Amino acid sequence: MGEITVTKVNQAIGGNLAVLLGGRSSEREISLKSGAAVVGAFERVGIAVDAIDVADHNWMQRISGKYRQVFIALHGPGGEDGTVQGALECMGISYTGSGVMASALAMDKFRCKLLWLGLGLSTPRFAELTASSNWQAIIDDLGPVIVKPACEGSSIGMARAATAEELAAAWSNAQAYGRVFAEQWISGSEYTVAILNGKALPAIKLETDAAFYDFNAKYISDETRYLCPCGLSAAEEQELSDLALAAFTSLGCAGWGRVDVMRDTAGRFYLLEVNTVPGMTDHSLVPMAAKQAGLDFDQLVLEILAGSITADSI
Template identity: 55%
Template sequence: MMYSQEQGLEAVNPKAFGKVAVLLGGCSAEREVSLASGSRVFEALQRSGVDCCLIDPVEGLVSQLAEQKPDRVLIALHGPRGEDGTVQGLLDQMDIPYAGSDIMSSALAMDKYRSKLLWQAVGLPTPDFMLIEHEASLECCAEILPAFVKPSLEGSSVGVTRVDREQDLFPAWEQASEYGGSVLVEKFVEGPEFTVAILNGQPLPAIRIESAESFYDYDAKYVTGNTQYHLPCGLSQSKEQELQALALTAFETLGCSGWGRVDFMQDERGRFWLLEANTVPGMTETSLVPMAAKAVGLDFEALVLEILKSSLSPARQKGAALKGSKELVQEESEAH
């Protein structure tokens, strides 16, 4: 299974989208990455001839949406209050279509613990895990060491620590707790890390991630610049197809749609293990979704338009959202 331009990318008149608001920044721990992602998306839309504007929720999201009156929204907010269903719910209430996953799937994907519960329930492979809400529960985690200790409701590996010894559990739990909410302890899987981007129901080529750090943490993603990305990923064709199928199943099991990314580890026996799904992945210069899209012939402008197309689905067409499409139809009718 592979992304097909024949099935996916179709020419779209930029006017069909009407006015597009790009949401960026926000107040999560991933604000700086979101600013970089959103600015790059905005510039790509401008180059493509799309009427667009930038909105940073910290300056008042509702008032800015009311003032700008966008026909649809492209969300480039990472982490809580952007990727967790909060903004999606507001946009639904305001009848403003948006690209990507809806309220429920965004909330599920953001919650690593509940994502893993759901995957586990339908028989998808994910490493052993425990949810730790109180310090007293840490003694139960010794049996799954080595493990990663991470906030259950954060992304971009924010607040993540690898723990090999029982005495290191408490400081790791303390650090993860600083981000609010519960803490997930997830068994470490020895082996290579892979990621698969999903674009409008189709998987893109898998990427193998080789970090020079102890693991692929926030610094490895955005700061140090010494992470290696392998594309082609080095898997056989059949193993890559297996990985892609698993990514798509995991993504759709959470109800996710439009675009996103699913992360994996592969153990010494060649088995893949689900780590998490991301419904608003990074779109920076070093981000993985643009990298995978480029491998199938989608430059950044084409990728952004393809992402935005999910806001045109019938389920998202409400109220003023029809404005851009109606104007396009009218123009084409007059031309004939």
């Protein structure tokens, strides 16, 4: 944390810190694990902390007027999409991570890609899916695709499709989670780049024997392989880091987050999505990248909190 000590952080937050976790999204269980890990880190370093589950109907009453600072450990709709951030803004409570607009944009992968397209940032070709979509025309145009709910995380509702019939079935399953789009399938390697207070941490290469890096590969399987250092040359990793930072800042994101990227067999990088509140579980990637950069988990959590505290309050 440089010159920012635990003592100064305690003075800045003016009492207990609230960690928001749980919620009602499909990623609730992951959020509970992330939140518990964050709470444990603060307890170890000597920062008084209270865990607040936003699934409780009175969570806003519980924090209003009682906390200056909140650490957001919520994943998915209702916690990572700007809604909780907006509530905290109304209550005058500072919080970790990105603001309302950036959180909402990053959560909506379809509109995020539209923005990147307008800015000339590399992202796979895509098409929105509806009940009236011409499935065969989309396959003819994009080839094999990955079908994604626009506003979900943790690979929930995702499926690969190579035929019109598979595309229709994948849309039928995914539309239960809201708006859906199909993204051109990129054959190659997947990478993720954590962002911490304006800097890119070492990239991680993800390897799985599954069809893609799905929920099981992310949170359950012990067979998923994480390479950090990622095996790229210094120039290639710099290119990847620059692209990830450009994607992060283009949305107005702040503090910390994670950018997921594919690299095709020709060596070109393609942006997939930005996560504004990445997982902090024992399978999570940001702690892994931070460790490679010389930060243990407790230091990482402190850095995230420090990044959300204004300079004049410490």
